[in-house]
Amino acid sequence: MLKAYFLAAPKVLKQLVFGVDTIIGLWVYMVLGIAFWMPPSLICLALAIFFAYLPDLDLIPFFLLKKRLRLVSHWAVGHYPLWVTAISTLAVYLVASRVVPGSVLFLCTLCVTCIVSHFFHDSVQPHGIAWLGPWPSTRFVFRGGRLVAADPEKWRERLAFLSQGATMRNSLEETLMRLESGQVSLVRIKWWIVPVLVISIYWICRFAIG
Numbered sequence: 001m002l003k004a005y006f007l008a009a010p011k012v013l014k015q016l017v018f019g020v021d022t023i024i025g026l027w028v029y030m031v032l033g034i035a036f037w038m039p040p041s042l043i044c045l046a047l048a049i050f051f052a053y054l055p056d057l058d059l060i061p062f063f064l065l066k067k068r069l070r071l072v073s074h075w076a077v078g079h080y081p082l083w084v085t086a087i088s089t090l091a092v093y094l095v096a097s098r099v100v101p102g103s104v105l106f107l108c109t110l111c112v113t114c115i116v117s118h119f120f121h122d123s124v125q126p127h128g129i130a131w132l133g134p135w136p137s138t139r140f141v142f143r144g145g146r147l148v149a150a151d152p153e154k155w156r157e158r159l160a161f162l163s164q165g166a167t168m169r170n171s172l173e174e175t176l177m178r179l180e181s182g183q184v185s186l187v188r189i190k191w192w193i194v195p196v197l198v199i200s201i202y203w204i205c206r207f208a209i210g
């Protein structure tokens with residue numbers, strides 16, 4: 001088992017560095033950091049990336065409850081944009097207004113933008129997500145620049161696919177199954193390099209200005 005975790009480490013690391021959600025966090029931090037003229041902050045950058053991954057934290061209750069409740073998808077636990085965005089932003093507001101009152105607006109905007117971007121990215125898949133869920137459970141797919149109702153059959157197909165051997169898979173196997181496979185493409189690297197470069201230049205300029 002330890003060997004399996006060791007072998008999985010590079011895949012997880014690759015996801016954390018070059019994953020789409022990391023890229024979302026970088027772009028949102030770059031745009032909002034400059035727009036709000038924020039001082040360089042590794043903590044804010046890390047928060048942006050954390051917010052971009054936050055909806056997928058429903059993997060934790062999924063792993064804990066999947067056998068008991070016979071769940072096959074973590075999206076059945078908490079991929080509900082309306083509620084996740086509202087509750088997360090309220091939590092950020094309550095904490096930030098006590099800890100860093102001068103950055104409340106920036107941090108709340110960062111939180112909303114990263115989380116909503118994550119859900120838009122998830123909505124690209126043919127089965128879409130239940131933006132207003134859990135009730136109503138209508139799923140929406142992001143197509144042609146707008147959200148349109150998804151074909152319910154696509155979600156049934158997805159659940160049928162995930163159901164195959166679901167009870168046999170442990171948490172590590174479930175994680176690996178969800179990680180993107182194959183090499184990180186050159187296109188992906190470009191989307192990663194641009195915000196990293198811009199953020200670096202912005203930080204250097206801000207340090208130089210003092």
Ligand SMILES: [Zn+2]
Pocket residue numbers: 055056079118122
């Ligand atoms: Zn997601």
